[in-house]
Amino acid sequence: MVQRRKDGQQRRQICLLVQTSNDWGRQVLKGVATYANEQGHWDFHIESRGIYERLRLPNDWQGDGVIARMTHKGLAAALRRANVPVVNVSWLGQHSQTAPKVVSDEVATSRLAAEHFLDKGFESFGYVGPVHELGYDDTLGQEFTRIITERGLPCAKFKSEHGTSKGRRALRIQYVTQAEVNPPTFVFFVSDASLLHFSYQRYLENTIRKAFGFEGTAIRLTFRSRGGH
Numbered sequence: 001m002v003q004r005r006k007d008g009q010q011r012r013q014i015c016l017l018v019q020t021s022n023d024w025g026r027q028v029l030k031g032v033a034t035y036a037n038e039q040g041h042w043d044f045h046i047e048s049r050g051i052y053e054r055l056r057l058p059n060d061w062q063g064d065g066v067i068a069r070m071t072h073k074g075l076a077a078a079l080r081r082a083n084v085p086v087v088n089v090s091w092l093g094q095h096s097q098t099a100p101k102v103v104s105d106e107v108a109t110s111r112l113a114a115e116h117f118l119d120k121g122f123e124s125f126g127y128v129g130p131v132h133e134l135g136y137d138d139t140l141g142q143e144f145t146r147i148i149t150e151r152g153l154p155c156a157k158f159k160s161e162h163g164t165s166k167g168r169r170a171l172r173i174q175y176v177t178q179a180e181v182n183p184p185t186f187v188f189f190v191s192d193a194s195l196l197h198f199s200y201q202r203y204l205e206n207t208i209r210k211a212f213g214f215e216g217t218a219i220r221l222t223f224r225s226r227g228g229h
Helices: 023-039 073-082 106-119 139-150 198-212
Strands: 012-017 042-046 065-068 086-088 125-128 155-158 173-181 184-190 220-225
Touching: 012 023, 023 042, 065 073, 106 139, 125 139, 125 173, 139 155, 155 198, 184 198, 198 220
Parallel strands: 012 042, 012 065, 065 086, 125 155, 184 220
Antiparallel strands: 173 184
16 A cells, blocks of 8 residues: 555655664664655664674565665665665765765865864874774775874874674774873773773784884773763
8 A cells, every 4th residue: 555645645665774783874864864854754664783784675675765885795786676766875885876875075074083183282193994894995094094194193093803703792992082191091982891802902002002102101091881882
């Protein structure tokens, strides 16, 4: 049965294939819902999914369009077979007429972040890139590091894969701030501090010492959970 709005127009059935486990995904979904409320009454199909779960189009779904993070070839093929309008909201995948990408500009995002910290007077920087398993081309990190180093300032790069393992939830570093100078104290805001392994903490310590010249100096690392999984 076709559902119709009060004005007689057909309600659109939209499938949302976006992970719900992190703030980025939830903000995308919130934006879609706001647009739908302002522009025209859509009905959504959505399922809770984690960042490492493969998104799939339900076999029995029939609707008018899909908004998706096209993160793997299987999903792209399924969407082509569905023969409905598709919008890709992930940096992964190629922009095309059949599946246009609607994403923020990675280079501009990096520039805004770097200039914000530079304007605040920060002089020591670190960058935590995406988890290797997700397959991102880390344009953000390349541009952020370039801007900082061109100013003659240090920028340490941290590898995210040390905090993950198959079959377990992943520890994700959201941001880091230096809270004290004597002794140098760094506060890491992470997805779930209980997932921190001592070997990863030692790796972070050694990386900070090498990047910022703290060899032989006592430093303190604190990890705080900041919600979400």
